[in-house]
Amino acid sequence: MSSSGQTDSVSHPFEISKQILADAGALKRFVDANLLAFVRCDVSGRYWEVNQAMVDLLGYSKEELESGAVKWNDITPQEHSFVDLGAVAELAKNGKAGPFQKELLHKDGSKVPVVVGVVTLPESTDQVLAYLIGLQPKTLYEYRQLLQEAHFQLLAENIPQLVNVCDPEGRIIYSNKRFVDYTGLKHDQEEPLIWNSCVHPADVKLMQDLGEKCGKDRSIFECEARLRAKDGSYRWHLILSVPIFNADGVIREWFGTSTDIDDKKRQQDEIRESELRFRMLADAIPQIVWSADASGNFTFFNHRWTEFTGLSVEQSLNDAWTLLIHPDDLPIYLSEWNKALSSGDSYEVEFRLKRAIGVGKVSGNPYRWHLGRAVALRSRTGSIVEWFGTWTEIEPQKRRSAGK
Numbered sequence: 493m494s495s496s497g498q499t500d501s502v503s504h505p506f507e508i509s510k511q512i513l514a515d516a517g518a519l520k521r522f523v524d525a526n527l528l529a530f531v532r533c534d535v536s537g538r539y540w541e542v543n544q545a546m547v548d549l550l551g552y553s554k555e556e557l558e559s560g561a562v563k564w565n566d567i568t569p570q571e572h573s574f575v576d577l578g579a580v581a582e583l584a585k586n587g588k589a590g591p592f593q594k595e596l597l598h599k600d601g602s603k604v605p606v607v608v609g610v611v612t613l614p615e616s617t618d619q620v621l622a623y624l625i626g627l628q629p630k631t632l633y634e635y636r637q638l639l640q641e642a643h644f645q646l647l648a649e650n651i652p653q654l655v656n657v658c659d660p661e662g663r664i665i666y667s668n669k670r671f672v673d674y675t676g677l678k679h680d681q682e683e684p685l686i687w688n689s690c691v692h693p694a695d696v697k698l699m700q701d702l703g704e705k706c707g708k709d710r711s712i713f714e715c716e717a718r719l720r721a722k723d724g725s726y727r728w729h730l731i732l733s734v735p736i737f738n739a740d741g742v743i744r745e746w747f748g749t750s751t752d753i754d755d756k757k758r759q760q761d762e763i764r765e766s767e768l769r770f771r772m773l774a775d776a777i778p779q780i781v782w783s784a785d786a787s788g789n790f791t792f793f794n795h796r797w798t799e800f801t802g803l804s805v806e807q808s809l810n811d812a813w814t815l816l817i818h819p820d821d822l823p824i825y826l827s828e829w830n831k832a833l834s835s836g837d838s839y840e841v842e843f844r845l846k847r848a849i850g851v852g853k854v855s856g857n858p859y860r861w862h863l864g865r866a867v868a869l870r871s872r873t874g875s876i877v878e879w880f881g882t883w884t885e886i887e888p889q890k891r892r893s894a895g896k
Contacts, residue, residue, distance in 0.1 A: 529606075529624040532613070535580050537563030540619065549606070549626045551599035567597040579610060583620065587612045593627075654719075654729070654750040656687065660707070660743050671750075676722040692718035692726050699731075710735055710743065716757070719750060727754035780862075780883040786876040788833045802848030818844035818859050825864065836876055838867045845883060861890040 529546040533539045539557045547554050556562050568576060572594040579589040590609040598604050605627040613619050648655040648668045654675070655668040664677065664686060671677070675690045688696055695717035706713040713733035718726040733748035771794070781794040790813065793805045801808070801816055817825055821843035832839035844859040866881030 529626065531557075531564075531622050531624070532619055533564060533622060534618045535583070535620065536618075537565035539564065546624065549604060549624060550596060564596070569595050569597065569603060579608070583610055583612065596624075651749075652751075656748050656750075658687075658733075658746045658748065660745070662687070662703075665745060674721055675719065690720040692720065694718075706733075706735075707743070710737075713746070713748075716753065727752055728757040729753060779885075782881050782883070784866075784879040784881070786878065788829065788879070791878075800845070800847055816846040818846070820844075829866075832866060832868075832879075836868050836870075838865070840865050842886070860885055860887040862886060 526543055526545040526548075529549045530543045531539055531546055532541040538560050539562065542554060542557045544554075546557065550557075550567070552562050565573075565576065575592055575594045579592055582589040588609075588611045591607050592609075593605065593607050595603045595605050607625040607627065608622055610620050610622040613621055645668075648666075652670070654671040655666075656664055656671050657666040658664055667677065675687070677686060677690060688699070691699055699715060699717055702715055703713060705711075712735070714731070716728060716730055719729045719731075720726050729750040730753045731748065731750045733746045735743045736745045736747055738744040771792075775795040777794075778796065780797045780800060781792075782790055782797070783792040784790045790809050793808055793813075797808065798804060801813075803812065803816075814822060814826075825841055825843045828839045828841040831837075841864045843862055843864060845862045846858050847860050848858075862883045863886045864881065864883050866879050868876045869878045869880060871877050
């Protein structure tokens with residue numbers, strides 16, 4: 493750490509300059525090579541000797557710099573003067589200072605960011621040798637790009653998704669370790685759309701058609717498809733790919749992630765199969781079967797309901813079913829139903845339900861006695877998820893008990 497608080501991240505030139513000070517010939521060859529800007533100067537600001545790299549860095553001629561007309565403290569912006577004071581103190585104490593970062597004024601008035609390292613010269617009490625590395629905008633841009641790339645790779649290698657970056661033709665530019673480990677594909681394989689080889693054959697056309705559309709629309713690609721693992725097995729993935737544009741608005745590359753949703757997909761399939769079995773069973777039994785949400789809103793009636801009432805399921809969901817219960821029985825039915833919704837307990841109630849005219853033999857009376865039962869399905873936490881109920885016709889039993 494230097495006196496200015498900067499980390500010694502650019503220390504190699506400083507170490508080299510210390511080593512070659514003992515060999516005047518080596519020092520001259522190194523300075524004259526113009527690999528770095530070198531100056532011999534004093535702590536009061538006078539430049540005594542500069543190389544061509546220093547001339548190129550600041551825009552002043554060699555004569556202007558070495559004549560004393562231009563001093564380093566005169567071309568240091570005021571806000572960086574404290575950095576120089578710290579470096580001078582460090583130099584007096586340790587015989588070296590830096591590397592530290594500061595700015596110098598170019599001849600054209602612009603500010604030049606530089607990294608500076610300084611060592612005292614042998615047998616000299618007031619002169620020092622300094623190297624300067626210019627951090628020009630291009631260098632800074634490249635450095636920022638490097639940092640961004642490093643941050644991207646750090647993120648890409650630590651998220652649970654498969655990550656890949658492709659060029660506009662579909663060639664893999666980058667893939668994280670998870671992608672390589674799962675698919676076996678590497679980013680040095682330059683065949684366009686090589687990743688299609690790990691897509692299930694039944695899903696390839698879907699992905700190709702969607703890819704062409706998104707490329708044309710310049711939109712985000714999103715689909716579910718099966719990806720083949722190295723062992724030949726397939727797992728469902730949610731595939732997202734976002735277009736990255738250059739400064740001209742042209743797609744430069746596609747950044748993609750693939751999230752394993754196989755377990756979720758299988759659960760959804762199992763739920764759909766379970767729902768299908770439930771509906772088939774519900775339509776096979778002679779009772780009216782229904783379901784409702786936790787608030788009591790009906791969500792399902794089986795086929796027996798439409799046969800008995802003549803109403804479609806859609807017509808019946810918005811409380812239209814209440815119009816089919818005998819007016820004398822409706823208050824009792826609603827009272828028991830609301831009690832069940834409040835307590836969560838199962839309920840049982842007898843009531844008369846109106847049958848569709850013209851369906852079967854109704855003997856002049858469209859109402860038929862039914863026994864209604866319902867139970868609540870609860871989650872693991874005990875909260876009600878759904879209600880399941882049946883309405884079973886008991887008209888014959890009622891007639892027998894009445895002696896009719």
